[in-house]
Amino acid sequence: MPRLQKQETGQEGGLSKRFFRKIPLSLPTKATLMLIGVSIVCLFYADVEVAMTSPWAELQRLMLGALTPSYPSMSELFQAVVLTVQFAVVGVMVGVLFGFGFACAYQWAPVRWFCALTRAIHELFWALLLIAVIGVSPLAGLLAIAIPYSGIFAKVFYEMLLQANPDPDWVLKEKAGVMSRFVYGRLAQMAPRMARYIRYRLECALRSSAVLGFVGLPTLGYHLESAVKEGHYSEAWLLMYVLLALIGSKKWWFNRRTWLGLTVLACVFFPFLDGVSLQNLGQFFTEELVPSPLRDVAFGSDSFQSMFSSSASLLLPWFQMLWFNEILPGVINTLVLTMLALVATWVCVLVLLPPQSMWFAGKNLRFVGQGVALIVRSLPEIVLAFIVMLLVGPSMLPAIIALAVHNGGVISHLLQHQIDELRLREDHPKGLLLFCYEIMPRISTQFMSFWLYRWEVIMRETAILGLLGIPTLGFYIDSAFEDIRYDKALLLILTAAALNLFIEALSGRLQKRLYNKHR
Amino acid sequence: MKRTDKNQSFVWVMLVVLGCFLSPASQAAETLVFTAIPDQDESRLRARFSIIASYLQEQLGVDVRYLPVKSYGAAVTAFKNDQVQLAWFGGLSGVRARSRVPGSSAIAQGYEDQFFTSYFIANRQQVSFTASPDIIPTSISSLDVLKGVTFSFGSKGSTSGRLMPEFYVRKHFSSAPNDVFRRVGFSGDHSRTIALVESGAFQAGAVNYKVWEKAVAQGSVDTEKVAVVWKTPTYPDYQWTIRGDVDQRFGKGFTEKVTDALLEMSEPALLKAFPRKSFVPAHNDDYVPIVNVAKSVGLID
Numbered sequence: 001m002p003r004l005q006k007q008e009t010g011q012e013g014g015l016s017k018r019f020f021r022k023i024p025l026s027l028p029t030k031a032t033l034m035l036i037g038v039s040i041v042c043l044f045y046a047d048v049e050v051a052m053t054s055p056w057a058e059l060q061r062l063m064l065g066a067l068t069p070s071y072p073s074m075s076e077l078f079q080a081v082v083l084t085v086q087f088a089v090v091g092v093m094v095g096v097l098f099g100f101g102f103a104c105a106y107q108w109a110p111v112r113w114f115c116a117l118t119r120a121i122h123e124l125f126w127a128l129l130l131i132a133v134i135g136v137s138p139l140a141g142l143l144a145i146a147i148p149y150s151g152i153f154a155k156v157f158y159e160m161l162l163q164a165n166p167d168p169d170w171v172l173k174e175k176a177g178v179m180s181r182f183v184y185g186r187l188a189q190m191a192p193r194m195a196r197y198i199r200y201r202l203e204c205a206l207r208s209s210a211v212l213g214f215v216g217l218p219t220l221g222y223h224l225e226s227a228v229k230e231g232h233y234s235e236a237w238l239l240m241y242v243l244l245a246l247i248g249s250k251k252w253w254f255n256r257r258t259w260l261g262l263t264v265l266a267c268v269f270f271p272f273l274d275g276v277s278l279q280n281l282g283q284f285f286t287e288e289l290v291p292s293p294l295r296d297v298a299f300g301s302d303s304f305q306s307m308f309s310s311s312a313s314l315l316l317p318w319f320q321m322l323w324f325n326e327i328l329p330g331v332i333n334t335l336v337l338t339m340l341a342l343v344a345t346w347v348c349v350l351v352l353l354p355p356q357s358m359w360f361a362g363k364n365l366r367f368v369g370q371g372v373a374l375i376v377r378s379l380p381e382i383v384l385a386f387i388v389m390l391l392v393g394p395s396m397l398p399a400i401i402a403l404a405v406h407n408g409g410v411i412s413h414l415l416q417h418q419i420d421e422l423r424l425r426e427d428h429p430k431g432l433l434l435f436c437y438e439i440m441p442r443i444s445t446q447f448m449s450f451w452l453y454r455w456e457v458i459m460r461e462t463a464i465l466g467l468l469g470i471p472t473l474g475f476y477i478d479s480a481f482e483d484i485r486y487d488k489a490l491l492l493i494l495t496a497a498a499l500n501l502f503i504e505a506l507s508g509r510l511q512k513r514l515y516n517k518h519r
Numbered sequence: 520m521k522r523t524d525k526n527q528s529f530v531w532v533m534l535v536v537l538g539c540f541l542s543p544a545s546q547a548a549e550t551l552v553f554t555a556i557p558d559q560d561e562s563r564l565r566a567r568f569s570i571i572a573s574y575l576q577e578q579l580g581v582d583v584r585y586l587p588v589k590s591y592g593a594a595v596t597a598f599k600n601d602q603v604q605l606a607w608f609g610g611l612s613g614v615r616a617r618s619r620v621p622g623s624s625a626i627a628q629g630y631e632d633q634f635f636t637s638y639f640i641a642n643r644q645q646v647s648f649t650a651s652p653d654i655i656p657t658s659i660s661s662l663d664v665l666k667g668v669t670f671s672f673g674s675k676g677s678t679s680g681r682l683m684p685e686f687y688v689r690k691h692f693s694s695a696p697n698d699v700f701r702r703v704g705f706s707g708d709h710s711r712t713i714a715l716v717e718s719g720a721f722q723a724g725a726v727n728y729k730v731w732e733k734a735v736a737q738g739s740v741d742t743e744k745v746a747v748v749w750k751t752p753t754y755p756d757y758q759w760t761i762r763g764d765v766d767q768r769f770g771k772g773f774t775e776k777v778t779d780a781l782l783e784m785s786e787p788a789l790l791k792a793f794p795r796k797s798f799v800p801a802h803n804d805d806y807v808p809i810v811n812v813a814k815s816v817g818l819i820d
Binding site: 386 | 566589590591592
């Protein structure tokens with residue numbers, strides 16, 4: 001096992017190089033040690049405790065629900081399925097369109113900042129913001145999915161394009177225009193990977209359709225959320241099965257032959273203008289987003305200078321209170337939780353990946369492995385966290401486990417195809433040797449990119465884990481929205497976006513170094 | 520290839536059906552839109568409240584549509600933006616909505632909402648206290664046993680699961696819940712609070728009394744494991760709130776017409792949607808206690 005770890009984390013060695021140059025250890029080892037060190041430091045601050053629980057009554061109900069799935073209204077269910085698919089398809093496609101555009105301009109810092117901001121906001125909060133701006137309408141629900149997704153696509157596409165082999169581009173340099181070089185030199189190489197990522201995003205959109213419940217459109221996610229929340233487990237499980245079936249069968253209904261037709265149809269029937277009202281747009285920006293101490297303050301004909309100083313004196317206590325009560329503890333808790341969840345995710349990927357790949361598993365084991373990955377990545381994190389919490393009580397632990405298992409499922413799923421497409425020499429080693437010294441090094445850049453991107457995801461998702469009582473940034477953002485205090489929400493969201501940018505800069509540097517080393 | 524074609528056609532059929540569902544309903548110029556968000560049972564809201572819509576349509580003589588919005592925040596925003604003119608709000612969300620829409624008023628509340636109450640419940644194995652199923656303690660000093668336990672509220676925006684319990688915790692201990700309890704969570708739902716306290720994941724919690732009594736009656740909670748520690752004094756909760764400008768839009772006396780229609784609602788099938796015994800008149804002043812409590816807790820400015 002130590003060998004395996006070495007090979008794995010070693011790929012991040014670039015950053016630690018400067019600090020550890022004098023120590024006579026290989027770069028991968030140093031990086032591993034650094035990562036472990038950071039997690040150990042985090043462990044001191046981590047809020048992990050195990051409560052004595054007797055969860056069996058609730059777990060029994062949960063299990064019983066799994067065996068007796070039922071739903072009272074079939075027509076409602078059918079409508080939910082159709083709506084869910086429609087919104088997912090339109091949402092993802094709009095996201096791809098804009099995401100691709102942003103990806104092309106991603107080197108430009110403002111675009112990067114903008115995308116980080118869109119990604120820092122959970123879909124649920126996008127929905128609430130958009131409702132305030134354009135009214136309760138299907139369009140608000142659609143944009144709540146499409147806006148953060150375009151930010152995500154922009155980042156992922158940009159990184160994928162960076163990872164393309166530059167040789168074709170090099171060859172074309174003298175002979176072709178910018179466009180052709182981009183399309184044939186880079187895009188063509190990465191198109192299959194991008195397509196796979198789009199398919200995966202579609203799966204996410206199916207899951208996150210709960211958002212649309214906010215705008216009065218009852219989708220699968222919406223019903224599932226209510227059923228789980230209220231403990232109607234038979235209903236919840238039936239909805240889960242339907243969702244699993246939809247996700248599991250997506251390669252049959254969303255593939256290179258059907259995607260265009262599906263998209264066109266979904267768009268044609270989409271009620272883009274239903275219920276949209278822009279009359280409150282101005283009010284939202286001039287009232288709701290203004291920090292509360294500054295509202296209803298009449299500046300009158302004061303000079304600009306006195307206006308500035310008086311508003312600063314009003315704002316400072318407000319900001320100070322927020323900083324000490326919410327931002328600072330929120331950032332610390334978020335960093336600790338995400339760091340630990342990230343390391344745990346990495347472990348989960350290593351465990352979940354081999355059984356899914358044809359290099360390591362027979363047909364039967366592969367079926368089981370892929371099934372498990374499908375289930376853990378389809379189950380809403382909140383359900384996983386709830387189950388773990390029943391067992392060990394509330395603390396960071398259920399959040400770490402739930403997030404790690406879920407994200408481990410996602411990353412291993414995304415990497416599995418890539419592994420299976422690798423071409424190995426005929427006398428390649430087998431088993432652990434193959435995994436450690438051939439497969440992992442070859443997919444490490446992609447692994448890193450997905451893995452570090454998950455940091456953001458984990459941060460965003462902590463918003464919905466309020467039931468664990470861990471005050472992360474997401475928890476405070478959720479509270480601000482719940483109290484309808486958009487001014488406060490805005491400040492907290494900007495903090496989250498800044499954290500996103502920081503992590504992105506870090507991962508960008510790591511990848512650049514890795515990339516240069518490979519050349 | 521054959522197989523794909525088949526699947527493809529299935530998708531097409533599905534999407535055509537979808538078109539039928541989503542084709543925008545013909546809307547008359549003046550449609551009264553209402554929303555309702557009970558925090559006791561969020562399932563199948565649309566099925567439950569579409570019958571209320573047809574009842575109101577019959578009584579009022581205008582088109583009435585139900586907008587199924589589930590989150591408190593979204594409902595308040597919709598009310599503020601005039602996308603709904605009438606809404607069934609909780610105590611706190613009603614106060615928030617009315618403060619944003621000048622002229623709006625509470626017109627009716629459920630019979631039970633005049634004296635709503637919350638229960639503090641605790642796990643009997645983890646918190647030692649004497650509990651009897653018949654007499655629920657009403658002296659606030661019963662809360663003393665909860666000092667230092669792990670505690671779960673319901674949803675963050677709920678009156679009965681958050682606002683009133685937090686108010687009494689602050690009042691009795693003179694400090695914030697975070698300082699009184701070892702850990703504070705927000706389960707998001709009353710039934711889930713009960714489940715969490717029963718399992719011992721949280722040692723204590725606060726719930727809506729109706730949800731607790733229903734769970735006890737249905738036997739879905741083991742009263743050997745969980746019991747009520749204290750019952751809060753009563754407070755006003757859910758109410759119908761209407762915008763002030765409806766008289767201009769729907770004709771003079773429309774507010775009274777709506778009020779009468781709500782108060783006269785007597786069919787059990789209709790009342791079950793809320794679920795309430797009947798509706799009684801209500802006024803903005805009835806909710807002054809909620810405003811004061813919310814201000815003291817810091818949930819509104």
